[in-house]
Amino acid sequence: MDLTQGTAKQKRDRSRKMLLWFGIVSLIMAFAALTSAYIVSSKRDDWLQNLELPSAFYLSTVILLISSVTYILAKYNIKKNQIGQTSVWLLLTLGLGIAFIALQFVGFSQMIGEGHYFTGPTSNVRTSYTFAIAALHIAHVAAGIISLVVVIFNHLTRKYSANEYLGLEMGASFWHFLDILWIYLILFMTFVN
Numbered sequence: 001m002d003l004t005q006g007t008a009k010q011k012r013d014r015s016r017k018m019l020l021w022f023g024i025v026s027l028i029m030a031f032a033a034l035t036s037a038y039i040v041s042s043k044r045d046d047w048l049q050n051l052e053l054p055s056a057f058y059l060s061t062v063i064l065l066i067s068s069v070t071y072i073l074a075k076y077n078i079k080k081n082q083i084g085q086t087s088v089w090l091l092l093t094l095g096l097g098i099a100f101i102a103l104q105f106v107g108f109s110q111m112i113g114e115g116h117y118f119t120g121p122t123s124n125v126r127t128s129y130t131f132a133i134a135a136l137h138i139a140h141v142a143a144g145i146i147s148l149v150v151v152i153f154n155h156l157t158r159k160y161s162a163n164e165y166l167g168l169e170m171g172a173s174f175w176h177f178l179d180i181l182w183i184y185l186i187l188f189m190t191f192v193n
Contacts (some may be wrong), residue, residue, distance in 0.1 A: 013166050020170050024177050027140065031181060034136070035188055038129045042193065048126040049193055053186070054110035057134070060103035061186050064141075067096035068179045071172045078155070081162040090152050090168075093175070097145045104138050133185055137178070144178050147171045 006014075041047065074089035108131065117123040118131040151171040154160060160168050 016166065017170065020173060024174070027177075027181070031133075031136075031185070034129075034133060035185075035192075038133070038188075039192060041125050041129065044125060046125060048116075048124040051116065051124075051126050051130065053130070053189055054107035054114075056103045056107035056110055057186060060100045060107065061182060063096050063100045063103060064179050064182055067093050067100065068176050070096060071175050075165070075168060075172050078160050078165045078168055079162055083155075083158075086155060086160075086168075087152075090148070090155060094145065094148050094152065097141060097148060097175075101138055101141055101145075104134055107134065130189055133189065137182055137185060140181075141178055144171075144175050147174055 070089045070093040074086050074093060077085040077089060111117075111127065111130070115122060116127040116130075118128055148171055151168050154167050
């Protein structure tokens with residue numbers, strides 16, 4: 001397919017999608033670097049071998065998976081021009097995204113309750129990485145929530161229809177990427193000692 005062909009709108013839509021994918025690839029590279037540093041640091045003598053991740057991290061993973069399903073349902077419903085159902089699924093996705101972040105902070109509290117700190121004399125390199133990785137992902141989920149709020153606003157102002165829903169589609173793509181990224185991170189932090 002020749003990317004220079006098509007209407008001005010088609011070209012603009014393709015360029016917006018391309019920018020999203022450039023952003024996603026840069027985030028993949030950033031988290032790859034961070035997890036590579038984690039692996040290198042795990043060879044240190046002072047590396048904490050028996051760190052169990054907080055249960056809230058696993059519960060938040062389930063919440064994030066469900067939120068991806070609700071975003072898929074929102075996209076499915078906008079394609080059928082079911083405005084009311086789309087609204088319900090988008091708002092549910094927003095609530096689940098907020099619940100994910102809240103559970104992440106509960107997880108931080110659980111870690112602190114077990115004596116694991118981000119920094120300070122009682123911290124450890126592994127716990128510092130765990131806090132940093134989760135916090136960086138939270139920051140990106142917050143960006144996803146901002147994106148979702150924009151999608152909801154645009155939806156409520158009737159900018160999307162069965163024929164025009166690029167913003168919703170791009171928001172969903174970013175959200176699903178964040179979901180996949182968190183699954184990778186939680187599995188990585190669980191199994192890489």
